[in-house]
Amino acid sequence: MFLKIAYKSLVDRKVSVFMTLMALIVSISLLLSVEHIRVQTKESFASTVSGTDLIIGARTGSLNLLLYSVFRVGAPTNNISWSTYKNISGSDEVKWAIPLSLGDSHRGYRVLGTNQDYFRYFSYGAKHPLVFAQGREFSDAFEVVLGSAVARSLGYSQGAEILLSHGISSADFNLHKGSPFTVVGILEPTGTPVDQTVHVSLQGLKAIHNSAQYGGDPESITAFMVALKSRIGVFSLQRTVNNYKAEPVMAILPGVALSELWQMMGILEQTLRFIGVLVLMSALLGLSAMLLSSVRERRHEIQLLRMAGASPLYLFLLSELEVLLITLAGLCASLLFVWLAFALGQGYLAGAFGINISADIFTLNTLVLSLIVAGSALLTGALPALAMYIRARRP
Amino acid sequence: MSVILQDLIFSHHEDDTLLNIPRWEVASGEKVFLEGESGSGKSTLLNLIAGILPPTSGQIALLGERLERLNQRQRDRFRAGNIGYIFQQFNLIPYLNAIDNILLAQEFSNKVTGNGFARAQELLEQLQLPESVWRLPGQSLSIGQQQRVAIARALFNSPRLILADEPTSALDQKNRKAFMEILMDLCDAYQSTLIFVSHDPTLASDFDRIDVLGDINKAGA
Numbered sequence: 363m364f365l366k367i368a369y370k371s372l373v374d375r376k377v378s379v380f381m382t383l384m385a386l387i388v389s390i391s392l393l394l395s396v397e398h399i400r401v402q403t404k405e406s407f408a409s410t411v412s413g414t415d416l417i418i419g420a421r422t423g424s425l426n427l428l429l430y431s432v433f434r435v436g437a438p439t440n441n442i443s444w445s446t447y448k449n450i451s452g453s454d455e456v457k458w459a460i461p462l463s464l465g466d467s468h469r470g471y472r473v474l475g476t477n478q479d480y481f482r483y484f485s486y487g488a489k490h491p492l493v494f495a496q497g498r499e500f501s502d503a504f505e506v507v508l509g510s511a512v513a514r515s516l517g518y519s520q521g522a523e524i525l526l527s528h529g530i531s532s533a534d535f536n537l538h539k540g541s542p543f544t545v546v547g548i549l550e551p552t553g554t555p556v557d558q559t560v561h562v563s564l565q566g567l568k569a570i571h572n573s574a575q576y577g578g579d580p581e582s583i584t585a586f587m588v589a590l591k592s593r594i595g596v597f598s599l600q601r602t603v604n605n606y607k608a609e610p611v612m613a614i615l616p617g618v619a620l621s622e623l624w625q626m627m628g629i630l631e632q633t634l635r636f637i638g639v640l641v642l643m644s645a646l647l648g649l650s651a652m653l654l655s656s657v658r659e660r661r662h663e664i665q666l667l668r669m670a671g672a673s674p675l676y677l678f679l680l681s682e683l684e685v686l687l688i689t690l691a692g693l694c695a696s697l698l699f700v701w702l703a704f705a706l707g708q709g710y711l712a713g714a715f716g717i718n719i720s721a722d723i724f725t726l727n728t729l730v731l732s733l734i735v736a737g738s739a740l741l742t743g744a745l746p747a748l749a750m751y752i753r754a755r756r757p
Numbered sequence: 758m759s760v761i762l763q764d765l766i767f768s769h770h771e772d773d774t775l776l777n778i779p780r781w782e783v784a785s786g787e788k789v790f791l792e793g794e795s796g797s798g799k800s801t802l803l804n805l806i807a808g809i810l811p812p813t814s815g816q817i818a819l820l821g822e823r824l825e826r827l828n829q830r831q832r833d834r835f836r837a838g839n840i841g842y843i844f845q846q847f848n849l850i851p852y853l854n855a856i857d858n859i860l861l862a863q864e865f866s867n868k869v870t871g872n873g874f875a876r877a878q879e880l881l882e883q884l885q886l887p888e889s890v891w892r893l894p895g896q897s898l899s900i901g902q903q904q905r906v907a908i909a910r911a912l913f914n915s916p917r918l919i920l921a922d923e924p925t926s927a928l929d930q931k932n933r934k935a936f937m938e939i940l941m942d943l944c945d946a947y948q949s950t951l952i953f954v955s956h957d958p959t960l961a962s963d964f965d966r967i968d969v970l971g972d973i974n975k976a977g978a
Contacts (some may be wrong), residue, residue, distance in 0.1 A: 363864045366857065367850070374852035662847035668809055669844075670910070671837020671865030673830055755829075757804055 364676075368683040371663075375656060379688060382649050386692035387699065389645040390735055393638040394700045394728060400631050401727055402719045407624060409487040410554045411587075411616050415596050418442075418450060418603055419585030421610035425626070428619040431462055431585040434472040434555050438464055441582035442611050450603060450611075455595040456588055458483045463567055463583045466526045471512045473526050473560045475567035475583070481507075483589065486554045496520050497547030503565040507547040511557035515709075518545050526560070526570060541570045588613075642735065646742040649688060653681060653746035657753060664754050674754035678747045685743030686736065693732050697723065758818070759785045759918055759950040760806060765815035766976075767798075767805060775801055777976035778815075781968075785917070788944060788951040790961040793970030799954045802970070803920050806952070807840055808832030820917055837865035841911025841949070843940075845923040848907035849895030855881065855906045856891050862913035869914055880909040884939060901932040908940055912947055919944060921953045925960065937963065 372379050411432050419427045420440035429435045441463075451459030460483055463475030474480075481499045485491050497520045500507055508518060518524065523542040543562060551557055568580045590596060596615065603613035657664075664677055705721035760783040767776040775798045783789050793799040804810040805817060808824050809832075817824040820839060824832060841862075849858045856877050863873040881891060884905045890898055898906065904924055911919055921940070925933040941963055944951045953964065961967050 363857070363860065367853065370852045371850075662844075663850055666844070666848065666850060667861070668833075669807060669836070669840075669842040670861045671833050673833045676865075757809055 364680065364683065368680055368687055371660075371680075372684055372687060378652050378656075382645075382652050383688055383692055383695075385645040385648050386688065387695045389638070389641040390692050390696035391700050391703075393635075393642050393735070394696055394723065394731060395703070396631075396634045396638045397727065397731055398700065398704070398723050399719060400635070401725070403627070404624065406553055406719075407620055407627075410620070411484075411486060412489050413483070413485040413589055414587040414616050415590045415593060416588045416600060416603070416613045417585060417616055417619075418588060418611055418613045421612045424612070424614040424619045425623055427585065427612065427614055428616065428623060430464060431587070432555065432616065434464065434474070434559060438584045441584055443582050443609060444579050446606065446609055446611060447583055447586055449608075450599075450606070451586065451588065453599070453602075455590050455592065455599060457591045458589050460484060460587045461564060461583045462585045462587065463564055463580065465584070466528055466567065466570075468512075468524055468526050468560045469516060471509075471516075471558055471560050473562060473567070475562055475564045475580075477564060480561065484556075484587070486552050486556065490552070492552070492556065493550040495548050495550045497545070500546055500561070500563050500566070503563055503569050504541065504543050505546040505563070505566070506543040507549065507561040508545055509549055509555075509557040509559045509561070510551040512560055513545075513548045518548075520545055520548065524560075526562070528571075642738070643742075646739055649685065649739065650742045650745050653684065653743065654749055657681075657746060657749045660750075661753060664750060665757055668754055668757070672754070674751045677754040678751040681747035681750045682740055682743050685739050685747070689736050689739040693735060697728070697732075759783050759787065759820060760952070761816070761818040762806075763816040763818070765805070765817065766813045767801060767810070768813050774813075774976045776805070776974055778802075778973050779975060781973045783950060783952060785950055786948055788941070788963070788965045789953065790964035790967045791952060791954045791970055792956065792958055792961070792967065793954060794956050797970050798974065798976075799970055800922055802974075803842075803922050803952070803954060806918075807842060807920060808836045833865070837862070838868045838914055839916050839918060841914070841916040841919040843904070843907045843911050843919070843921040843924040846900065846903075846927045848910075848924075849898065849903050851896035852894055854892045854894055855886065855898065855902075858895055858906055859910045859913055862910050866914050873913075876913065877909065880912060881906075883943070884909055900927050901929075901936070904928060904932075904936055905939065908936075908943065912943055912949070915947050915949075917949055919949045919951045921951065923955050923957075924953075925955070926957070933960075 417427060417431050419431060419438070420442050422439045426436065426439065430438045447459070447461055450456070458479055460480045461476055464472060466473035478499055481492055495510065506524065513519065522545045524545065525542055543566065549556065564580045564583065590599065600613040600615070603611055667677060701721055701723050704719055704723060708719060708721055711719050762778050762781040765776060765778040766774060768774040791799065801810065805812055806819065808827070812825055815825070822835060824835070827835060850861070856874065859877040859880065860873050863869055869876055886902060886905055890902060895903060895906070907924070925936055928936055937960060
């Protein structure tokens, strides 16, 4: 009967309850999405690269180097010479080194020039190696391996022929015509920028830029990733690289640079979170105001329930139950809405921003957040409930 | 005795005594008509007898229970099981149907256990309320029907005391007569004591006793 009274009284005031519910849904959805994106990007950031001890490139900001070498975001400032790469990667403590050469694109996807070591050594997440969904790694200059998202969104499969363009626009006017590449392999999805990348050999890149020279080593590359035999040597190699005399190069620790990047994102994230909390608070205050203003028009109801034997506490709890019902309805609708939005928007986010957001919002974090929302609702709802209580005590 | 008030004083503010009743009694099964103008404190007196308000001082003995000695929670429980109350109007929760409105009486008292629904139906039949309106929300019933549902709720727990606060003032002549007949009959049938408060002495004919609130209340005298 308690639940029935609460439910029916809400249905009786359906217009104002509906408007309040809408405000709640908007604010809870905002909060849930911000929180979900935050957790997901953090995870996806931290898992973009693993097993790499140093990233070495032309001297620039460490974030800049990280962004273009790992995330393929922004433009590389300068190249480093092949001989520098050879020198550093040839030192004793280096276990492996993967050269990276950027600057071209295919229909908006970045082209990465590298060698076979990339497929052998590169790892992400919990030391997952790259796995081929189809085909094999490139062995000839005009062969190409696609990240899973590239293949999926452009509809390429093994054997397709593609043209690369200079620069990073998806316009056609810079096409390197006359040098088509054949797709020989497609990688399994990784949830990292690898999915958005078109991989070619360094020789292939060189060939399309200077068709006179076919084969041989490139003159320069953008950066390279290094793993050491023993991690103890990381700082000493970093110092050696940073003091390299032949040309200005720098070495960064990907973990450190990632957390620096994350700190920068953190300000934005905190701001979004703060706005989310404010919006939720205003919605909850709106809910309280709605219930508070209805206390007066419910005075007969209160009087009646009192005469039937209801204690003032019963009326307090009745008001809180109404708050809880509205909030639960808001939470359910928001969860459904956010889940749908991510399920539908997942592909777009991955394609446009290279961020892999899973639609699975039903996590412990979401549960905790939902409990916090319900708790705050009950807290702000205590005000109208108290008004009911006071009215119940003194007829 | 069903109700005994002794040296009862009630005031909202210290120097403004609203009620001062040295002694007033109602015997078990008695039907008392308490006449009083509006503003004379009759609703306050009913709230005191019902245990909604505690007295400023004095004694309220109800069915042998000293009400002023109980705390609010105990008074609420006592009221739920032993007192039926009929208001002037707004007797029903507008969004609950007639049956649920009657079942409110079961919500706060465990006097009627088991199927309250059957009991509610039985009462509605006794009150000759057409079955077509049983499941209509309170707000779509006519005033006459609403007041009859109010009687059903008041009688649900077979209370030994029924308090009625001008229950007929919103009814027309024909409904008023029917309402009074039903109320009197059912009070007899359930052997309930009735305290009926009204400003309209024409309703007083069938009562055992007629008291005027102005006479028993010495406040301001």
